[in-house]
Every structure is written in structure tokens, then in C-alpha cells.
Amino acid sequence: MDKTYLDRGSTSLLKDIDTENYNVVLVSPRAYFLFTPLLPSSTVGTVELRSIMQPIRFITRFKNREVLFIEGSCTDIDPEKKLITVEDSSEIKGEVSKQQIKYDYLVVGVGAENATFNIPGVREFACFLKESWDARKIRSQLLDSLESAAFPGQPEEEIQRLLHMVVVGGGPTGIEYAAGLHDFLEEDVKIWYPEIAGKFRITLVEATPHVLPAFSKDLIEYTEKTFAENKVTILNNTAVKKVNQKDIVVLNKDKELESIPYGLLVWATGNTARPLVAALMTKLGLAAQAQRRGLTVDEHLIVAGSDNSIYALGDASATKWAPTGQVASRQGSYLAEHFKNLYELKKKAPNSDSKVLLSQVDPFVYNHRGSLAYVGGDKAIAELPGNIHLSGAATYFFWKSAYLSNLFSLRNRILVGFDWVKCKMFGRDIGRE
């Protein structure tokens, strides 16, 4: 039986899947997995990007039977013919750069895109924080802004603009990025750039009344208090209306339009469906696929409107759970178990209808293990099952150990641990390529 994966939450599926009974084909434009929770740290040099990346082949080479890995993008899914189109998305292409692959089962785990809400200028001028190249771009622009601000003769107003770092979105990604940036500016940049020290500003813009809406009230208050102590401004109830090259236009809490000049703009406002997912939703029909943020799935993660051969997991799906790595990874392990059970049932009753077989397979169940966020100045917050709320310096050690243990491999753990020690001993690297 052939099964095709479109990469990643798929990592946990790939780790657990039994390759004895299924021919597995993995399609992804990138030949590595990226541990996104530490991506904000990589933009300021607290950890190296390579330390949080793991080659896909590290997993595939340990499977019982060969997993075919194709470095390419899936550009079309044909649910009628059970075919996907894969295109080589790399710069160097051979004679063949497009293929069609047949599947018996398809798992769509392509993640999601950054939501821009069609606000003009976001795609042109803002930096996103999702992929490794986003982190490199942020780092380059950040250091560029610092150098330009330090350029002799720079007018004071321009220095103020260049050193104003604006983060849009008060979810965990925006908060952790602003927190890491604060540490970098305070602990490292101040030493290396004494001429502009004390002139940096960080502003976090959030459209709703408070940051971190998924956390409890006391932890939100703790975060806002810590940010205020660290002189990171939070503008709640403030909606971005337009992004220009050097400023953003916001509707502020007094419902007035205001221009905010910036040197670096990081956009972290959540997810929207990728074009591939949106196209599949259209093919399956609005009656089955009415949610815009991803594929609607049933209790077995089967895509609604499909013939029970297409599954979706992680950020590509729209479920009642937040789009997190924790959910995606649990869904991946569930699907590995699901396919194992399905195979056994099919072996016993080869002619059974798929609906009958599926009725005998357990549905997906999710147990939330808690939420964490780094808030700056060696402090973190944690909301754990059993209504346990933690905050402060000790929680930061918990945050570190949780992230360390969740990395893909021992190699990643050693590299990240080493980066943290290096950062404490020598400070963060301010060099760039």
C-alpha cells in the first residue's frame, strides 16, 4: 500500500510509522526539520540555526524499509485520480523537474502560511518568523539597522527610527521574539555599540485588549509587568492598517490613525491556509470545507469531503485545538497507530468497506501538556495541567529543560546546550554573513 506524506508534524508520524506494511513517500521542499520554538532565539544568536535543524534522512535511514524522500513541493492534489503533482523547487534542476505520484493514502501536513489579513505592505516590508530563511533575514536586517544608526552624521530622528524594533502580534511567537530581542539589545548590543546604547526601543502591537490570549489572567499580567520593567512597550487594542517601508499606520486605542516609524518590523499574527490547502478545500466543496484557516477533519483526522483516503494534521488542519507543534506531533503519533490498526483490520477482512473498518479504529484524543513562553530577562511563564501557573526565573529553567528535551535528537540537544553555555560565557555573536 502506498502512502505519501507532505512533511513534518509528519515528523512524529514518520518516526512511529511501520514501514513494513506501507510504502512511504515523503515530499518536502526542505531536507531538514526545524525546531520552531527556538527560532526566535536564533535571530539574535542565542542559539545557532544549525543547532535546531535536523536532516530528514536522519529519521528515514533508521526505518526498517526504505522511505522514498523527494525534495520538492506538492503543487496539486487530485482527489479524484488519487494523484499528487510534485515539482522540484530548488534552484538547480535536472531534465525532469515535475512528477505525478499516485497514492492510496495521503497525509497533508504542509503547515500554514503567515496571516496578513490583506493589510497593504505586509508582504513587501515586514519580516516573518516561520522558516530558517526568515530568521536569517531578521538577523541581517536587525544588524543592518544598528550599523546604519551608528553611521557617522546620522540625524537624531533617523537614529530613533532605525533603533525602533516593532513586533506585530502578541501571541507566544511575538512575545518570545520581543523578549529575546530585549535580552540581545540589553546584554550584548549595548556593549558593542556604546554610541547608540540607550536609544533602542521595542514596541509590541496587539489588536486585542491583552497579549497571550490563550494564557490565564495572572500570567498575562505577569508578562505585561515584566515587559514594562524591561521597557518594552505593549500597545494593546491597536490594529495595523498599513505597512510602509519606514513606518506602520495603526488605528490606536483612541481610534485615531497614527504613524509609527520602525527600523525592523516582525510580523507574527498567526496562520492562514497555504494555496495548496486552499485549492484542495475548493475541490472538496464548501459544504465539507467551510473553514478558511485549514482543512476540516473528522475524529480520525480524515479530511471532510474526501473518500477516506486523505488525512490532514498539524497547522494544515482546522481543529478545536490551537495550531501548535504539540498538537501536530500528537496527531502524527496517532496517525502511525491509526494506520497500523487499519492494516490489521484490513488483513482480517480484506473486502470490508472503509467506513466499517474505520468504525473499529479509536478516534484521536488530545491531552494538553501545558503552555510555556519566555518573557525576557531570564524569566518565563508556564500554564500546566491541573491549573498550575508558574512564572519567574525558576520557570525559565523549566522552559529550557522542556525545550531541550523536545528537540529531535541527542545531537540537537548537545548543540543547543553548548550554544547556551557559549552565550553565557562569551555573549551573543553580533557578526553576520
Ligand SMILES: Cc1cc2nc3c(=O)[nH]c(=O)nc-3n(C[C@H](O)[C@H](O)[C@H](O)COP(=O)(O)OP(=O)(O)OC[C@H]3O[C@@H](n4cnc5c(N)ncnc54)[C@H](O)[C@@H]3O)c2cc1C
Ligand atoms: C516562531 C515559532 C515558535 C513556535 N513555538 C512553538 C512552541 O513553543 N510550542 C508549540 O507547540 N508550537 C510552537 N510553534 C508552532 C509550531 O511550530 C507549529 O504548530 C508546528 O510546526 C506545526 O507543524 P506542521 O507539521 O503542521 O507544520 P510545519 O512544522 O510548518 O511543517 C510543514 C512542512 O511542510 C512543508 N511544506 C510546505 N508546503 C509544502 C508543499 N507544497 N509540499 C510539500 N511540503 C510542503 C514545509 O516546508 C514544512 O517543512 C511555533 C511556531 C513558530 C513559527
